Amino acid sequence: MFTHKKPMSKPSCVLLIAVLLVMVSGSDTQADVIFGQATNLGATVNSSADDLFPVLSPDGLELYFTSLRPGGSGNGDIWVAKRASVQNPWGPPSNLGPNVNTPTWEAVWSMSADGLTLYFDSGGPGGRCYQTTRAARDAPWQPRVDLGPAIGPGSGEAIISSDGLELYLITSWPGGSGRWDTWVSTRATPSDPWGTPVNLGPTINTAHDDCPTWISPDGLTLLLGSDRPGGFGNYDVWMTTRPSKSSPWGPARNLGPSINTVYSEEIISISSDGRCCYFDDFGGPHPGGLGAADLWQAPIFPIVDFNSDGKVDEKDLAFLVNDWGISDWMSACDIGPFAWGDGLVDEKDLRVLMESLMTPGPRASGVPCDVVLSWISPSIAKSSDVYLGTSFEAVNTATRDDPCDVLVSWGQQETTYAPEAPLEFSRTYYWRVDTVLGASTTSICKGPVLSFATEPFAYAIQNITATASSSQAGTSPQKTVDGSGLDKNDAHSTNTQDVWQSTATPGPHWIQYEFDKVYALHELWVWNSNQLVEPILGFGARTVKIEYSVDGATWTMLDKVPEFARAPGEPACKPNTTVNFGGVLAKHVKLSIDANWGPVAQTGLAEVRFFYIPDRPWATMP
Numbered sequence: 001m002f003t004h005k006k007p008m009s010k011p012s013c014v015l016l017i018a019v020l021l022v023m024v025s026g027s028d029t030q031a032d033v034i035f036g037q038a039t040n041l042g043a044t045v046n047s048s049a050d051d052l053f054p055v056l057s058p059d060g061l062e063l064y065f066t067s068l069r070p071g072g073s074g075n076g077d078i079w080v081a082k083r084a085s086v087q088n089p090w091g092p093p094s095n096l097g098p099n100v101n102t103p104t105w106e107a108v109w110s111m112s113a114d115g116l117t118l119y120f121d122s123g124g125p126g127g128r129c130y131q132t133t134r135a136a137r138d139a140p141w142q143p144r145v146d147l148g149p150a151i152g153p154g155s156g157e158a159i160i161s162s163d164g165l166e167l168y169l170i171t172s173w174p175g176g177s178g179r180w181d182t183w184v185s186t187r188a189t190p191s192d193p194w195g196t197p198v199n200l201g202p203t204i205n206t207a208h209d210d211c212p213t214w215i216s217p218d219g220l221t222l223l224l225g226s227d228r229p230g231g232f233g234n235y236d237v238w239m240t241t242r243p244s245k246s247s248p249w250g251p252a253r254n255l256g257p258s259i260n261t262v263y264s265e266e267i268i269s270i271s272s273d274g275r276c277c278y279f280d281d282f283g284g285p286h287p288g289g290l291g292a293a294d295l296w297q298a299p300i301f302p303i304v305d306f307n308s309d310g311k312v313d314e315k316d317l318a319f320l321v322n323d324w325g326i327s328d329w330m331s332a333c334d335i336g337p338f339a340w341g342d343g344l345v346d347e348k349d350l351r352v353l354m355e356s357l358m359t360p361g362p363r364a365s366g367v368p369c370d371v372v373l374s375w376i377s378p379s380i381a382k383s384s385d386v387y388l389g390t391s392f393e394a395v396n397t398a399t400r401d402d403p404c405d406v407l408v409s410w411g412q413q414e415t416t417y418a419p420e421a422p423l424e425f426s427r428t429y430y431w432r433v434d435t436v437l438g439a440s441t442t443s444i445c446k447g448p449v450l451s452f453a454t455e456p457f458a459y460a461i462q463n464i465t466a467t468a469s470s471s472q473a474g475t476s477p478q479k480t481v482d483g484s485g486l487d488k489n490d491a492h493s494t495n496t497q498d499v500w501q502s503t504a505t506p507g508p509h510w511i512q513y514e515f516d517k518v519y520a521l522h523e524l525w526v527w528n529s530n531q532l533v534e535p536i537l538g539f540g541a542r543t544v545k546i547e548y549s550v551d552g553a554t555w556t557m558l559d560k561v562p563e564f565a566r567a568p569g570e571p572a573c574k575p576n577t578t579v580n581f582g583g584v585l586a587k588h589v590k591l592s593i594d595a596n597w598g599p600v601a602q603t604g605l606a607e608v609r610f611f612y613i614p615d616r617p618w619a620t621m622p
Helices: 314-322 347-354 392-397
Strands: 020-023 032-035 051-056 062-067 077-082 106-111 117-122 128-133 156-160 166-171 181-186 210-215 221-226 236-241 268-270 276-280 295-302 364-367 373-375 383-389 407-412 428-436 449-454 464-468 509-528 541-549 577-580 585-596 604-612
Touching: 051 106, 051 268, 051 276, 051 295, 062 106, 077 106, 117 156, 128 156, 156 210, 166 210, 210 268, 314 347, 347 428, 373 383, 373 428, 383 392, 392 428, 392 449, 509 541
Parallel strands: 106 156, 181 210, 364 449
Antiparallel strands: 020 032, 032 295, 051 062, 062 077, 106 117, 117 128, 156 166, 166 181, 210 221, 221 236, 268 276, 276 295, 383 407, 383 428, 428 449, 464 509, 509 577, 509 585, 509 604, 541 585
């Protein structure tokens, strides 16, 4: 893929990288990789114009790309979308401005490991590579500068290594093997100028186009885009590896048909942790796409079921232990630090496998607060150290020498850990299990940090039947418990058909709820009547008497019922009244409305939600 080429059209089926296996074939590797389902980055990031060449920042919080959308300086500009955390959605993209962009073409290719230098090319054919720097992550990008006299015109696709000492380029300079070759420039330190680029030679380059697109943080894996023979389409993703940074690159291998297709060009960039690939689709329109070229992402998984029996367990761990210390690319157990391995079976691979051998697993939710953590240890383990806390940074960095108040057990023989007290409700916890291989701290294999979210204190009751003293046509009491008018953020509409409203008959008006069984009630959330005329007519309930019953015959009055707050009569209304039930047992609840917020006889509610407390002998009220 070259910055001066027009994007090529391809069918939408190319985008759906279903969960298929990529057997990274070749004489020097047996690593298996799964590319997961591709998803479009959505309308916040993509536009109806071409959006191309995604580059993710090392911390995963910025996404740089080239776009032909309106609002730029010229043919193609560099834009950036940001997010607060890797769990948050992307925000609207912004243009990098005239310090970087010009009326000609700019294409972004890579970023330094510290996130402070961006590499791109400009000018199309005959253009050259540039860099822009910033003093800090939140500082503006400074005016661009070229990469020095050694990196002259005709250079493109500047891929920087994580140590900042290698720069991989695509050029058509004399001395190459084909139309566009991969070259590398080196320097002794990041402050030194770049040296004269060197062609990577016939092991990498062919008589066809061979373009570097990504280098792994360890510097041992290089991805290429190439139209050489042996591929599946116009441009395919190929991978080359080397055992060390001082070693030459090995022969390039095609990544296979689940990422490469017969339709068009596949050029991908990969997140610094090797867990996700980003790419553009070069064409459209297509289902799920927004323009001629959209940005997409797909997760990358290693295959950890080494014995292919359909489960990951101690048998797979035994496979890894058997290959421990193997120093080549032949082992299927070589799955870390990236899914395709690094040529050595060691603690990096154990760390990846352990994610599948720990319970609760990664990003588990609804975990009981009296959880017992468990894991499977390798036979070579002498003991385990367990870290648990609510801070990712603390759990990730803690050691025996600096426990950070999260080292909860060390040197234990058991493969389970029960916290001394129940965990807090609705909290995210992080935990890590280190494998201790010997008496020295240097023989401790650091485990992965997994997160899980504990269960809420109370759950919403689902099966509720509502009746009322009266109701207007189309505003039945069941509307208050069936989600009518609520959006995905629990905000209510102003639609008059999304509420319960009584008739104008004399009160008191009441609405009654029956559950499918007896519950220990915790709270009631109330969305009051929220029609557009609410600020004028005040249909919403104000003074309310609440009674509850187990059998529907004997009723008890609930104390300290607050005044129901008035709804604003505006879209996206949130619940604005909470009634505390304190754990009383009930199957029936009746709300008698003594007064509303206005002069009219009718009254009503938009939505209610009851919460119950599960039976937990160890729990107390928060």
